[in-house]
Amino acid sequence: MEKEHYYTVAFYNVENLFDFEDNGLTHDNDFLPKSDKRWTKKRYEKKLHKLADVISKIGFNHIQKPPSLIGIAEAENKKVLQDLIETESLKDCNYDIVHYDSKDERGIDVGFIYNKDEFELLNSKPFSIYLEKENGIQDFTRDILLVSGKLNGELIHCIINHWPSRREGLETSSINRIAASQMAVEIIELIKLKEHNPKLIVMGDFNDNPNNESVKMLAEKGELFNPMNTLLSYTRGTQNHNFRWNVFDQILFSTNFFETDDLSLKFEDADIFDDKFLTQYHGKFKGQPFRTYIGKKYKGGFSDHFPVYIRLSKMN
Numbered sequence: 001m002e003k004e005h006y007y008t009v010a011f012y013n014v015e016n017l018f019d020f021e022d023n024g025l026t027h028d029n030d031f032l033p034k035s036d037k038r039w040t041k042k043r044y045e046k047k048l049h050k051l052a053d054v055i056s057k058i059g060f061n062h063i064q065k066p067p068s069l070i071g072i073a074e075a076e077n078k079k080v081l082q083d084l085i086e087t088e089s090l091k092d093c094n095y096d097i098v099h100y101d102s103k104d105e106r107g108i109d110v111g112f113i114y115n116k117d118e119f120e121l122l123n124s125k126p127f128s129i130y131l132e133k134e135n136g137i138q139d140f141t142r143d144i145l146l147v148s149g150k151l152n153g154e155l156i157h158c159i160i161n162h163w164p165s166r167r168e169g170l171e172t173s174s175i176n177r178i179a180a181s182q183m184a185v186e187i188i189e190l191i192k193l194k195e196h197n198p199k200l201i202v203m204g205d206f207n208d209n210p211n212n213e214s215v216k217m218l219a220e221k222g223e224l225f226n227p228m229n230t231l232l233s234y235t236r237g238t239q240n241h242n243f244r245w246n247v248f249d250q251i252l253f254s255t256n257f258f259e260t261d262d263l264s265l266k267f268e269d270a271d272i273f274d275d276k277f278l279t280q281y282h283g284k285f286k287g288q289p290f291r292t293y294i295g296k297k298y299k300g301g302f303s304d305h306f307p308v309y310i311r312l313s314k315m316n
Contacts, residue, residue, distance in 0.1 A: 005152060006268070007118065007312045008059030008067040011203040011251055013162070013239075014051050015292055015303035016108070017084070018076040020044050037296050047292055048080075050302050052087035055113075058273045059309050066093050067309065068118045068151065071203040072111040073142070073162040077101065081111045100126040102143040110160045110204070112147045120150040129183045131164065131176050141176070146187055152314050154199065154265050157191050159184055161204025163214070177207060177214040185221045199265065200224065200254040205305065207248050215250065224252040227270035227310065238272055238306045240288040247272070249308045257312070268311040278302055 020039050056066045075081050078099040085095040098112040098121065114121065126143035133139045145160040161184060164176035184202060191198050202224060208214045210229045219226045228250040231237075237245025249272075257267040280290050280301075290301030 006063040010067040010309040011071040012307035013073040013205040013305035052089035056089040070113040071160040156199040159202045181214040203251040262315040274306040
């Protein structure tokens, strides 16, 4: 008899997942044992265990298993992702990782974690985004990562993003996120040159909301559906800045996930994973993501972002 199988696809900005060793090529000096933040082996291991606990629970209430695929932002290197999947909460999930070092000045990258029992990795490739500073010198940001493989035998392409921040202000920095959006659209077009009607999942911390130009352009030109459009409200989001919620973390996908063919992967629903244990319990930041640091002050939390996820189903 045919049975319906469910899969969770998640994205999580893990907020500065650095190891505690100095990398002479990047600006990781804030995250060393002798820095002002006093980033020690003990604090690193505590963060790994807390993040792993979160990942193991994303979507679990719906389908009684951890996510099949997880896009990650703000990982320093391959080692931190390897350490993450070897923690107590995740070591039995048969996870593997995809990671490439980017030229981001702080040395933080995107990555991809997948369950080898459910996803067959076929290929992966990083794409760099060309940005310029005001003086015409090249500026470096996180690469966009393309991962292609078969989820329950069906070919899908996942595109993982962490677009440039709003640090210089929304208006000044928006041109950089438009450039990132154009690169993501180019990647989609490359896939479509080789494949008719490909199944696409584009996820990331876009540093923009669903109604901002960069994300709207991605959805329109990439012919993607954005289920996160309806999740932003005055009381809910994935990240909180100056007591205003944003949904910077999003998962978009090609509309062929709506097809009614029982034998292919179908979209079920989307949500923010913001269970109470992930939030600040009291004080003026009550209800906001429980962070590892506020400034240089160690709080011992998870991340300044909540994860997001979609659920897929397939009959077989």
